[in-house]
Amino acid sequence: MNISNYYWYFKAAVPTRICDDIIRYGLSKSESMALTGGYGDRKLTKNEIKDMKRRRNSDLVWLNDTWIYKELHPYIHKANKDAGWNFEWDRSESMQFTKYKLNQYYDWHCDGWDKPYEKEGPDKGKIRKLSMTCQLTDGSEYEGGELEFDFRNYDPHMREETKHLKKAKEILPKGSIIVFPSFVWHRVKPITKGVRYSLVMWNLGYPFK
Numbered sequence: 001m002n003i004s005n006y007y008w009y010f011k012a013a014v015p016t017r018i019c020d021d022i023i024r025y026g027l028s029k030s031e032s033m034a035l036t037g038g039y040g041d042r043k044l045t046k047n048e049i050k051d052m053k054r055r056r057n058s059d060l061v062w063l064n065d066t067w068i069y070k071e072l073h074p075y076i077h078k079a080n081k082d083a084g085w086n087f088e089w090d091r092s093e094s095m096q097f098t099k100y101k102l103n104q105y106y107d108w109h110c111d112g113w114d115k116p117y118e119k120e121g122p123d124k125g126k127i128r129k130l131s132m133t134c135q136l137t138d139g140s141e142y143e144g145g146e147l148e149f150d151f152r153n154y155d156p157h158m159r160e161e162t163k164h165l166k167k168a169k170e171i172l173p174k175g176s177i178i179v180f181p182s183f184v185w186h187r188v189k190p191i192t193k194g195v196r197y198s199l200v201m202w203n204l205g206y207p208f209k
Contacts, residue, residue, distance in 0.1 A: 009176060009179070018071060019136045030061070031060060055109070064095065076179055087130060100145050100196040100198075110182065111182040112128045112129075128204060129182055130181060131182045132179045133200050134175070134201075136197040137196050137198070140172075143191070144189050146188070147188055148186060149180070150164060151164045
């Protein structure tokens with residue numbers, strides 16, 4: 001899909017107080033190892049864990065609290081309109097409070113699946129359309145951990161990293177929000193110092209027509 005804007009951001013949008021509340025709340029919950037798609041909820045073998053950590057290494061907590069959704073949803077609606085996407089979506093999945101510690105990262109991926117959700121429930125038949133990341137830690141508190149995008153809308157022989165690989169430096173201030181279509185490729189570079197906390201949300205709707 002060709003689009004004019006690959007992401008839309010709001011710098012320092014969420015007050016520091018609320019960011020700190022989300023961090024404290026997330027840290028009070030039991031964390032789990034972050035998985036990538038395809039593994040489901042089953043217990044992984046040692047080899048599966050080793051293979052998965054080649055692509056992703058971080059820790060997370062699942063949150064689904066109304067007060068957090070109310071804080072963040074207006075920015076997703078505004079980004080969807082102002083970026084010109086105008087995607088139809090009607091609900092959000094559980095939020096992912098993510099902790100990136102020393103040497104942790106998430107390699108290249110996109111958030112959308114190859115088919116709609118099949119499991120019975122409110123998500124059945126829907127796909128991820130808009131992804132959101134809220135920066136809970138100020139960029140001065142850690143090193144590495146850059147959120148990068150690869151726009152990939154080019155002929156392979158014409159690739160120029162200066163044009164197609166983009167570091168989202170706009171969201172380094174604490175409380176910044178970035179929204180992007182869930183089919184856009186992105187990664188989080190390894191943390192080299194400190195800890196980066198973020199909150200990720202995926203917003204669903206029926207497949208594009």
